[in-house]
Amino acid sequence: MKKKTLPAAPLAPTPPMGWNSWNTFSWNINADLIKTSADAMVETGLRDAGYRYIVIDDCWSLRDRVKGKLVPDPEKFPDGMKDVADYVHSKGLKFGMYSCAGTHTCAGYPGSFEHEYEDARTFASWGVDYLKYDYCYKPGAADGANLYRRMGMALRNCGRDIVFSACNWGADGVHDWIRQTGANLFRSTGDIQDSWQSIERLVRSQLGKECYGGPYCHNDMDMLVVGMHGNSDNSWIAEVAGGCTATEYKTHFALWAIMNSPLMIGCDIRKMSDSTKEILMNPDVIAINQDIECRGPFCIRQWNNPEKVFALIKPLYGGDYAIGFFNFGDRKSEMSLQFYDIGLPYSSGYGLELYDCYAHKTIGKFSERYAAQIDSHDCLMFRAKVVKR
Numbered sequence: 001m002k003k004k005t006l007p008a009a010p011l012a013p014t015p016p017m018g019w020n021s022w023n024t025f026s027w028n029i030n031a032d033l034i035k036t037s038a039d040a041m042v043e044t045g046l047r048d049a050g051y052r053y054i055v056i057d058d059c060w061s062l063r064d065r066v067k068g069k070l071v072p073d074p075e076k077f078p079d080g081m082k083d084v085a086d087y088v089h090s091k092g093l094k095f096g097m098y099s100c101a102g103t104h105t106c107a108g109y110p111g112s113f114e115h116e117y118e119d120a121r122t123f124a125s126w127g128v129d130y131l132k133y134d135y136c137y138k139p140g141a142a143d144g145a146n147l148y149r150r151m152g153m154a155l156r157n158c159g160r161d162i163v164f165s166a167c168n169w170g171a172d173g174v175h176d177w178i179r180q181t182g183a184n185l186f187r188s189t190g191d192i193q194d195s196w197q198s199i200e201r202l203v204r205s206q207l208g209k210e211c212y213g214g215p216y217c218h219n220d221m222d223m224l225v226v227g228m229h230g231n232s233d234n235s236w237i238a239e240v241a242g243g244c245t246a247t248e249y250k251t252h253f254a255l256w257a258i259m260n261s262p263l264m265i266g267c268d269i270r271k272m273s274d275s276t277k278e279i280l281m282n283p284d285v286i287a288i289n290q291d292i293e294c295r296g297p298f299c300i301r302q303w304n305n306p307e308k309v310f311a312l313i314k315p316l317y318g319g320d321y322a323i324g325f326f327n328f329g330d331r332k333s334e335m336s337l338q339f340y341d342i343g344l345p346y347s348s349g350y351g352l353e354l355y356d357c358y359a360h361k362t363i364g365k366f367s368e369r370y371a372a373q374i375d376s377h378d379c380l381m382f383r384a385k386v387v388k389r
């Protein structure tokens with residue numbers, strides 16, 4: 001028997017960062033798109049900002065298996081998948097693919113049900129580093145947790161380090177059992193759309209579930225719509241003409257960052273505006289997402305507008321705290337944070353020094369509270385240091 005080598009380190013200590021083809025291109029994928037997106041990942045600086053995975057979503061294979069094996073559609077991927085993987089790797093990036101726990105993928109291509117071990121070996125032979133694993137066409141009688149356990153075990157023993165990205169949309173109480181399947185991230189929400197309503201819905205559904213994510217198994221609130229501005233081949237995703245405003249994309253990114261979601265870009269990274277680049281490559285916001293302890297935030301709501309205005313506070317490695325202020329309302333509103341509520345009473349003798357993650361500078365020291373006006377759908381994000389008053 002071949003000696004088994006342990007992975008160099010456990011996979012996905014912090015939320016994975018990358019790009020996925022689904023939001024913008026859905027079924028319109030091919031080798032050229034993947035390779036040019038890998039080029040863009042490097043040329044735009046996204047790779048150096050921390051984005052590593054280039055992930056092909058649904059619709060990459062033939063409609064039927066050939067001799068039991070998954071086969072890339074030769075019209076879309078004329079030189080096969082290893083060729084694409086090699087190209088992605090040559091750019092210093094990691095390569096991801098997609099399959100499904102059911103008999104078919106959501107778009108009707110073959111799924112991995114009862115083929116888990118064979119498919120894991122196939123993915124390993126192509127050089128795959130990340131597998132997104134969907135939940136469509138699950139036989140009614142099959143146990144969902146068991147299907148994720150199967151692929152989890154198959155991937156852990158396929159001879160290659162492959163990040164396991166479970167995608168069952170929060171169904172069947174996934175928060176309670178997914179960590180034990182070996183998954184490295186788990187989709188906890190239905191599909192995102194390029195609209196503020198969708199962003200708000202997903203956030204509300206995961207507030208209060210912060211305790212379930214953590215190192216090596218992250219709560220995935222779905223791919224980002226930052227920078228899409230209504231551009232998608234999939235009219236369901238582009239539900240609102242023009243998508244979101246730049247402010248809404250900024251807030252969407254801040255929420256995914258502080259709520260510890262993976263940061264998988266969904267726009268066309270070959271055509272990003274400066275504002276999109278600035279949002280996606282903000283080093284201070286990314287650092288909050290990538291904090292090694294992966295502690296979820298707690299929520300403090302604004303006393304006179306608790307449904308719409310709130311702060312999220314996340315303890316960071318080393319003693320700092322990330323503090324985000326969010327306004328979901330349709331008019332400007334105040335958020336005032338009493339430091340008492342986050343564990344810092346006046347009697348301590350300490351206050352907070354706030355570093356603004358958008359202005360990239362320290363704005364001052366505050367002793368008991370900090371209050372600010374926030375525009376509709378906007379946010380503020382600080383890195384707070386506990387300092388002597």
Ligand code: GAL
Nearest residue numbers: 022057058106107134167191
């Ligand atoms: C959905 C999944 C999406 C995308 C799509 C592909 O189930 O949530 O992210 O992968 O399937 O058909």
